[in-house]
Amino acid sequence: MSSNRSKALLESGLDGIAYKLRDARTVWLGYSGGLDSTVLLYLMNRVGCKVKALHVNHQLSMNANFWEQHCRRFAQSMGLEFVAERVKVFAQGSGLESAARDKRYQVFDQYVGQDDVLLLAHHADDQLETLIYRIMRGTGLKGLAGIVAQRPLRSCALDSGRLLRPLLPVSRRAILEYARDHKLDWVSDESNAQTTFDRNYIRSKVVPHLAQRWPDAAEQAASTAHLVASSIALLNEYAAADLAACDQRVERMGESLCLQQLMSYSQARKRHVLRCWVEHCGFSMPSQAQLMQLDLLISAKDDAQPELQWGQCVFHRFQGRLYMHSPIPEQSKRALAWRGEGEIDLPLGKLKLRGQGRGLKPGSYAIQFRQVGERCKPAGRAHSQTLKKLFQEYKLEPWLRDYVPILYLQGEIAAVGDLFICEGFVCDQGWQQSWLIE
Template sequence: MSDIASNLTEVLQTALRRYPATGALWLGYSGGLDSSVLLHLLATAKIPFTALHIHHGLSAQADAWLVHCETEAARLGVPFVAMKVEVDGKRGGVEQGARDARYAAFIHKMGARDQVLLAQHGDDQSETFLLRLLRGAGVLGLGGMVQQRGIGASGEGKSLLRPLLGVSRAELEQYAAVNELRWVEDDSNADVAYDRNYLRSQVAPALKARWPLNARVAQACENLREAAGLLEELAGEDLSRCGVREESFGGSIGLTVFRDLSVPRQKNLLRGWLASLGAQMPEAAHLGQALSQLEARDDAVIEVPLGERVLRRYRDRLYLTPQLPRLELVAGEGEWSWDGVVSLALPGGWTLSPSRDWPAGEYSVRFRSHGERARPRERHHSQTLKKLLQEYGLPPWLRDQVPLVSREGTLLAVGDLFVTEEGPPKPPIWTFLD
């Protein structure tokens, strides 16, 4: 075994020992130099895995690349799977759309506790660092790619591992030459209209001629990740101080304590809160806009998108919620039958489930249509539903989506807020499936 083969094999096996997978191993195999080297390393080391090729359909050569990958995997005796995906470039451009589609395909194909290996290397890390620096990223973004992290839904144990992150592209080229590997070249890699390609061909070579770029970037990323960890701890402490709590739709914190924090700590709290929900980080401008709107008069409607979430204000609390689904009911619809036993899926992602002691029966469920009146069991007089929803503290953005449960025309329950005199002891369970 050559020195380069021995070195890279040790790097691979060290990473696998450090981050062992209890499920199956997959390789994200594009057919390019990097993944071709990792394919050969895994096969030569007789490590069981499956090569997974994602067909994006963005290049005229995509079909030929698929055939190449299948042929090379067969030559090495490696199980091979290909998946075709559709790329949506509307948010973040084609590169980001392709990445999102690729990761979604990995997650879909992987089983619980499986691990997918990607062949990103030290040069990729340097390019990512420079790219994020020039886009004005914060501490977390400048921390670069981590070697291992979880992907997919929490609790499934799926993970991603980059075993070659400390290896240079030159070392991969040397390994490929020694082992006479064959790989495909993506013609788009030469297009300097893409920022990453411009950095790779025009900027990185000049920096490497003067400094050990990969080593300096790796050290900077390690320092920045340490700083990001401290900021994460601070965000957790501030969230706790602000009384973070889970709501039926998103979560909330106390606004009074939040306002006592400095602006940098407010921004850090919001970033930490979003990260704890697995949401994407918003741009700095959006965070600034959110904080400025919180100073509006108390009766103003605050609704600021922060990536996939929305920041809202109601009374003395600040809410971070999913995007509120729009209810688009077809004419003639808007009322559903419920047996009181099986959970009822409602439009917009809502679910109505029986609470303890809720009896089986024939119920009808509909959303509020305005003008209704109701009398909670503990009240002596009926009131407008609008006033009752305010008294029970239901945030304004949910008031048109609260389900009304009736039987034979008699109102029994309003969401999970209250029951009427004719209703069961407790209201049903009303939840949103985020």
């Protein structure tokens, strides 16, 4: 490939980058010191973008500190700010590669704030390796979309910065030629030669054979992934409309959907809606096996109260709706005192004073949690009822009933969360409280 061709490819990767960065407060660049991030750092400096180079030292190689020093010198030689963060990586069940990636993104989360942009140097060959890797592991449509060109750094976080990959359409071959033409120096990670790592095996043993037969394999893979991503975006638009038709609600804890509407969809349509819902709420995408378990929960008898949990995602059925929320933390439900402070931490959520008006009489209350057989009388009623009956009447979700704060005055129930105030404890200049679960 001619040097003019490689330069044109790289410059095409930066087309429109100034427009995408125009509102960025800070532009960070993930800089490992390797070939790809070195070229991207050099290119961004050439086009006049003063990025901040962010280096993560994983401390996994005896050369790690040398690489950090090299990166610092190169960034500072161009007058760019350089930040290095050292982390400790411990291999978990998903392996060393995955653990290192998790640590790296934790550092990115730490530095890249709202209105910031993070640039990463993934290229077309990375896309090809990713697609092969995912196909070998088994993947769905989203997996076939490969590495995305841009996304929020933190899913479902309102304060998230943006992640951009401007070199994704460009091959490693073009990047290497550009680096040689401009006499750039970069470091090489010796672990890349270890084919015990899946991605390294694909890079060194599989991709060269593909490229020998199909020289444009990387570019074609990048193009295919882009087309799949476009198809997914269209499907997600339909799924968003389906979710709205399911009366998607934000609940006291988590969200819920109308089961009747959800069950009216075909199996494929229903599963896509559920995937989009789970992802929208910030949880990991469910596997086929997990979706099959969810099908069983959805089709359970009306009087059943099944529960399904995978990872940080919990599902329930209640009152004709499907609920999804984070797991409830295991904490002791000890008695607390409340005298109308702005807010007080509870085993689950907070009790917060939201204002004054017709509400609970001011006083010194004890906060406890339900006991078997307790009774009380909501204001305006002729007779008392058990808490069990009242929870059913007020449609409080069963999995929250052990955690609702019950306010006592001299041993008598005065109020139950923000559901109701009891007879004899209401006044015109009282406290108006809310039970909030974040």
